[in-house]
Amino acid sequence: MIDYSRVLNSKVCEIKPSGIRKFFDIAATMEDVISLGVGEPDFQTPWVIRKAGIMSLERGKTKYTSNRGLEKLREEISSYVNRKQKVKYNSQNEILVSVGGSEAIDAAIRAIVNAGDEVIIPQPSYVCYEPITMLSGGVPVIIETKAENDFKITPEELSSVITPKTKALILPYPCNPTGAVMERTDLEKIAEVLTGTDIIVISDEIYSELTFTGDGHVSIAEIDGMRERTVLISGFSKAFSMTGWRLGYACGPEEIIAQMTKIHQFAIMCAPTTAQYAAVEALTACDEAVADMKAEYDRRRKLMVAGFNRMGLECREPKGAFYTFPSIKSTGLSSDEFCEKLLESEHVAVVPGTAFGRGGEGFIRASYCYSAEHITEALDRIEIFIKKL
Amino acid sequence: MSTELLKLLSRNARYSIAQLADMLGASQADIEKQIKALEKDGVICGYKAVIDWDSIDNPFVSAIIEIKVVPKADLGFEDVAEKIASFDEVESVYLMSGGYDLNVVVKGKTLQDVAQFVARELATIDSVTSTATHFVMRRYKELDICLFEGEKDDRGNILI
Numbered sequence: 001m002i003d004y005s006r007v008l009n010s011k012v013c014e015i016k017p018s019g020i021r022k023f024f025d026i027a028a029t030m031e032d033v034i035s036l037g038v039g040e041p042d043f044q045t046p047w048v049i050r051k052a053g054i055m056s057l058e059r060g061k062t063k064y065t066s067n068r069g070l071e072k073l074r075e076e077i078s079s080y081v082n083r084k085q086k087v088k089y090n091s092q093n094e095i096l097v098s099v100g101g102s103e104a105i106d107a108a109i110r111a112i113v114n115a116g117d118e119v120i121i122p123q124p125s126y127v128c129y130e131p132i133t134m135l136s137g138g139v140p141v142i143i144e145t146k147a148e149n150d151f152k153i154t155p156e157e158l159s160s161v162i163t164p165k166t167k168a169l170i171l172p173y174p175c176n177p178t179g180a181v182m183e184r185t186d187l188e189k190i191a192e193v194l195t196g197t198d199i200i201v202i203s204d205e206i207y208s209e210l211t212f213t214g215d216g217h218v219s220i221a222e223i224d225g226m227r228e229r230t231v232l233i234s235g236f237s238k239a240f241s242m243t244g245w246r247l248g249y250a251c252g253p254e255e256i257i258a259q260m261t262k263i264h265q266f267a268i269m270c271a272p273t274t275a276q277y278a279a280v281e282a283l284t285a286c287d288e289a290v291a292d293m294k295a296e297y298d299r300r301r302k303l304m305v306a307g308f309n310r311m312g313l314e315c316r317e318p319k320g321a322f323y324t325f326p327s328i329k330s331t332g333l334s335s336d337e338f339c340e341k342l343l344e345s346e347h348v349a350v351v352p353g354t355a356f357g358r359g360g361e362g363f364i365r366a367s368y369c370y371s372a373e374h375i376t377e378a379l380d381r382i383e384i385f386i387k388k389l
Numbered sequence: 390m391s392t393e394l395l396k397l398l399s400r401n402a403r404y405s406i407a408q409l410a411d412m413l414g415a416s417q418a419d420i421e422k423q424i425k426a427l428e429k430d431g432v433i434c435g436y437k438a439v440i441d442w443d444s445i446d447n448p449f450v451s452a453i454i455e456i457k458v459v460p461k462a463d464l465g466f467e468d469v470a471e472k473i474a475s476f477d478e479v480e481s482v483y484l485m486s487g488g489y490d491l492n493v494v495v496k497g498k499t500l501q502d503v504a505q506f507v508a509r510e511l512a513t514i515d516s517v518t519s520t521a522t523h524f525v526m527r528r529y530k531e532l533d534i535c536l537f538e539g540e541k542d543d544r545g546n547i548l549i
Binding site for chain 2: 018021024027028035037038039040043126127176251299300302303306307349350355369370371376
């Protein structure tokens with residue numbers, strides 16, 4: 001008999017599986033369950049994008065592309081990022097097309113982190129940064145962002161955790177699950193702390209199109225002196241409702257992108273070809289479709305925030321992504337208890353804030369990737385649940 | 390602002406005042422006032438349920454009638470279009486570009502009812518020169534709403 005504990009990589013084994021798996025399994029057995037748990041758009045990929053994918057198949061475009069991705073797509077990414085974020089990247093050597101934003105995050109961390117290097121990660125945040133850092137032999141250093149700061153990281157918090165071993169800062173804004181965004185003035189303060197260091201910013205901007213502030217999304221790469229120390233990561237999943245196509249990209253200094261491209265080349269070869277052809281259409285012909293989806297998210301966002309506050313669950317206005325992150329502290333329950341009891345008693349699935357790391361206790365994440373009717377039904381049930389407590 | 394409100398109501402006329410107010414970031418009193426004004430001005434012409442009559446024992450049939458008309462010197466198509474619209478059997482009347490002039494949707498209890506209505510009431514109007522009747526065999530989509538069962542929400546419960 002093989003003793004698998006001796007066979008397997010110890011770093012992988014150290015990573016705990018997600019605690020909410022069990023929770024989702026229970027939800028799946030309930031017939032009338034109503035979920036606010038899903039983290040992907042409910043809209044169909046716009047038809048013109050799907051058609052472009054189909055056309056590429058009809059024309060037999062089914063071979064590998066170059067490792068970096070189709071040249072045409074890299075050119076379009078370059079002009080799109082320049083149009084939206086006012087940062088220029090050379091399509092020849094400063095852009096890598098990846099399998100979703102996720103793969104770009106993995107490649108960026110692996111390209112930068114040596115064993116023992118510290119990576120600063122704000123939490124609550126998306127669940128991948130900590131395990132990927134650990135797999136690279138890095139040491140995650142967590143900043144627990146605070147509700148009173150609207151879940152932004154402050155320059156003081158950042159300064160206090162920087163050590164000589166700090167290698168990178170993950171900047172996950174607009175933030176899943178908190179909905180926080182970092183506006184230009186916030187980013188300028190962070191840039192001030194980082195200027196003169198060798199700390200690289202891995203800026204996960206996958207939700208950038210879904211920013212509900214007047215100025216829209218600002219990338220830290222736009223701030224003076226930051227482009228040379230930033231890897232900007234984004235993708236097609238959220239903005240264009242293309243989650244299953246698995247396509248993202250990284251933009252950054254040539255030196256970093258070159259190393260990421262090696263990792264990508266050996267692990268992945270190239271991003272899916274059909275998705276790359278479809279994505280060209282997304283970047284060139286879908287501004288209106290994206291704006292329509294965003295307007296609909298905005299209405300649902302307001303509906304949900306008003307609903308939670310009315311029933312007595314304090315809910316700040318999320319400025320980005322497609323989640324609300326209300327406080328459930330007034331109920332006296334822990335996040336896990338709240339979610340389990342809510343599922344059991346009213347058959348509504350939301351995600352406990354604790355699933356997103358430190359600082360999530362006392363909060364739940366409710367997604368508004370659902371119709372207004374669905375959201376209203378879920379909110380009605382949550383209100384009944386709270387009244388019974 | 391009222392365009393946004395109208396878009397929401399045209400999607401679902403049964404959104405509550407509270408839902409509309411939340412989604413549009415307005416007060417309930419304001420939404421109520423706007424709806425009253427839109428009704429009074431005839432912008433909102435009515436509210437109806439979209440019903441899939443085929444899903445129950447369908448008590449009527451409907452037909453699309455293509456009508457060719459000789460327009461009158463001073464009234465154009467108005468006179469005849471309004472006359473046709475005034476029949477209870479007529480569901481909608483549109484002036485068309487292309488091969489014929491008026492597109493009229495007529496409903497009745499049976500095929501014979503509709504055929505007789507067309508023959509007796511529409512074809513006999515002075516300026517009507519011809520009619521062509523097309524009976525509806527099955528409805529797939531009505532006022533933006535698909536009448537067949539859509540795909541289920543198959544988004545996986547993975548933690549994203």
